[in-house]
Amino acid sequence: xxxxxxxxxxxxxxxxxxxxxxxxxxxxxxxxxxxxxxxxxxxxxxxxxxxxxxxxxxxxxxxxxxxxxxxxxxxxxxxxxxxxxxxxxxxxxxxxxxxxxxxxxxxxxxxxxxx
Amino acid sequence: xxxxxxxxxxxxxxxxxxxxxxxxxxxxxxxxxxxxxxxxxxxxxxxxxxxxxxxxxxxxxxxxxxxxxxxxxxxxxxxxxxxxxxxxxxxxxxxxxxxxxxxxxxxxx
Numbered sequence: 001x002x003x004x005x006x007x008x009x010x011x012x013x014x015x016x017x018x019x020x021x022x023x024x025x026x027x028x029x030x031x032x033x034x035x036x037x038x039x040x041x042x043x044x045x046x047x048x049x050x051x052x053x054x055x056x057x058x059x060x061x062x063x064x065x066x067x068x069x070x071x072x073x074x075x076x077x078x079x080x081x082x083x084x085x086x087x088x089x090x091x092x093x094x095x096x097x098x099x100x101x102x103x104x105x106x107x108x109x110x111x112x113x114x115x
Numbered sequence: 116x117x118x119x120x121x122x123x124x125x126x127x128x129x130x131x132x133x134x135x136x137x138x139x140x141x142x143x144x145x146x147x148x149x150x151x152x153x154x155x156x157x158x159x160x161x162x163x164x165x166x167x168x169x170x171x172x173x174x175x176x177x178x179x180x181x182x183x184x185x186x187x188x189x190x191x192x193x194x195x196x197x198x199x200x201x202x203x204x205x206x207x208x209x210x211x212x213x214x215x216x217x218x219x220x221x222x223x224x
Contacts, residue, residue: 042201042214102147102205104212106159
């Protein structure tokens with residue numbers, strides 16, 4: 001297992017287009033998180049899944065954003081009608097609630113540039 | 116509400132000097148606190164957590180509930196410590212991790 005993987009690593013799109021990011025967590029991890037990071041800021045929480053259930057969504061996640069984890073394995077984050085303010089690094093992380101440690105394992109991120 | 120404050124964007128020290136990266140938090144419950152690190156061209160990774168009371172790569176951090184702080188310390192900085200450091204706070208069930216804005220540590224020879 002090579003850890004959390006994200007695809008694509010970079011995406012350049014025009015304003016108004018839709019984009020989708022994929023995250024494959026560590027195989028035995030039941031929790032999956034999406035974060036957004038802009039320049040000079042720390043990662044900002046977007047949403048969280050326990051297995052296939054989306055348990056929490058940030059107010060940052062407008063109705064243009066939707067995330068799914070259909071079978072409790074990989075997850076997708078879709079942004080519709082992209083805006084320039086959506087330009088950021090989108091980070092995925094996974095964890096297991098069985099360890100009791102709270103450690104999150106991060107992917108390398110998907111960088112979105114909206115022109 | 117959960118909030119983490121890292122007042123310094125950049126901390127620049129010479130090799131061998133002591134390092135203290137500041138972190139203050141705001142949380143109404145009993146917090147779980149972490150330090151994450153991101154080395155150049157690497158992914159964000161856990162450095163240490165307060166419940167373990169461990170020393171990792173010479174770094175330690177003590178939770179001070181009275182001052183609501185969780186400062187990261189190392190007595191003698193090394194060049195390989197240069198990285199971005201993020202303080203983070205979670206609720207007791209670790210369902211959401213809230214990060215500070217990060218401090219860039221630069222250790223010069």
